[in-house]
Amino acid sequence: ETGVTQTPRHLVMGMTNKKSLKCEQHLGHNAMYWYKQSAKKPLELMFVYNFKEQTENNSVPSRFSPECPNSSHLFLHLHTLQPEDSALYLCASSPRDRGQTEAFFGQGTRLTVV
Amino acid sequence: SQQGEEDPQALSIQEGENATMNCSYKTSINNLQWYRQNSGRGLVHLILIRSNEREKHSGRLRVTLDTSKKSSSLLITASRAADTASYFCATDANDYKLSFGAGTTVTVRA
Numbered sequence: 001e002t003g004v005t006q007t008p009r010h011l012v013m014g015m016t017n018k019k020s021l022k023c024e025q026h027l028g029h030n031a032m033y034w035y036k037q038s039a040k041k042p043l044e045l046m047f048v049y050n051f052k053e054q055t056e057n058n059s060v061p062s063r064f065s066p067e068c069p070n071s072s073h074l075f076l077h078l079h080t081l082q083p084e085d086s087a088l089y090l091c092a093s094s095p096r097d098r099g100q101t102e103a104f105f106g107q108g109t110r111l112t113v114v
Numbered sequence: 115s116q117q118g119e120e121d122p123q124a125l126s127i128q129e130g131e132n133a134t135m136n137c138s139y140k141t142s143i144n145n146l147q148w149y150r151q152n153s154g155r156g157l158v159h160l161i162l163i164r165s166n167e168r169e170k171h172s173g174r175l176r177v178t179l180d181t182s183k184k185s186s187s188l189l190i191t192a193s194r195a196a197d198t199a200s201y202f203c204a205t206d207a208n209d210y211k212l213s214f215g216a217g218t219t220v221t222v223r224a
Binding site: 035040096108 | 119162204212213215
């Protein structure tokens, strides 16, 4: 248990659906991240937030829309996804403001787009 | 963008043997980290080595870093079945981003 909780753990959605992934941490970390992990590929950094301000959007398609209402919660809103978006979506946090760079990951959401 | 690249992609060893995997990267780093991932789950931080360090130990883990070659290695000694997992290196360039490779899948046979 890393202290980072992601829900749901599994999600199946159609290409016309709208769904949201949720990430929560009460570790007091200032930085939060969304990563996409596809089979046999490196983890792809999608978004970075620092104290709820977005600092990085790694050329992610607009069908992925992040939201960070406070420094403990991070959402990833999904709409009109494609089958190739099926992957494991990982949320992470780190206490960068304390000079520590280690990332604490959630268990991930396994997304299947049908 | 991908920074670390692990080698080999997959490794199968007998319980009790040592497992060694390597990571190469391309640009200057602040530190390099190794993570473990059990099947379909989140990554767990194992060990961090700073750019001014050459070697670090943590239990059965030994990490080396050669900044002149832009490479690192992770050695797991006396492997156990529970070490079966994927191992990832991640580089930090002090820019609020960790860049990961595709990982090495380690299978420890009983």
